[in-house]
Amino acid sequence: MTPTPKKHVFFDLDGTLVDTRAAVVGCYTRVFREKLNSDFPPAHFPVADLFAMRPAEVFAVVAPDRIDELHAAYRDAYPLCTGLVKVFDGIRDLIFALVRDGRQPSVVTNKGLERTLIDLGVAGIAPETFAVIVTAEDTVDRKPHPAPILLGLKRAGAHAAEAIYVGDGPQDILAARAASMEMVAVSYGFYDRTMLQPHRPDTLVDSVEALSAALGIIQTAGTQS
Incomplete structure (x- = not known):
């Protein structure tokens, strides 16, 4: 891929900007133990699907008669797990470099606003x-439906042709394609190359450094984590 000069860069959150795997699993583990008296994950529940699902969807599978109660418990537990949230090395520098270059980064995520703001903090x-x-x-x-990305474009006053989407999952690739937007998939998040390649992203990168290059940003040594 030739480095893109596109002004609008839309990012997924989990697995793209921040590594929340441990925090998400920690929250579910707490809720399952305290509210369901069981271990997490259940034997029949593939953890790989977990990060593409909203909490209410997870609880609809395991306890459909207690969705609201369990979702509320998950929201209460998440702030207690923030110590497990990590920002990927170089991401802050990349975001700030885009802004310095006069470009506009945005976030389009399946995650709720409260937990999104916690993660950004x-x-x-x-x-x-x-x-x-x-x-x-x-x-x-939600993604893989294009609706969240299309709303992001509308709010940013942007056309798909002048924007690019960055995400780490098959749902991100499918949503971007449905929105007619160029897409960069990252394999350093929740999904590896073998799970991303079959969906044919426009570009597939393995590191934040490579992502920066794909976006036309040159990372300097000593990036922060």
């Missing part, structure tokens, strides 16, 4: 750094 990136933040509350449909 841990990452040390102020929400106002982003031109647009689209979260689970903003659309009925």
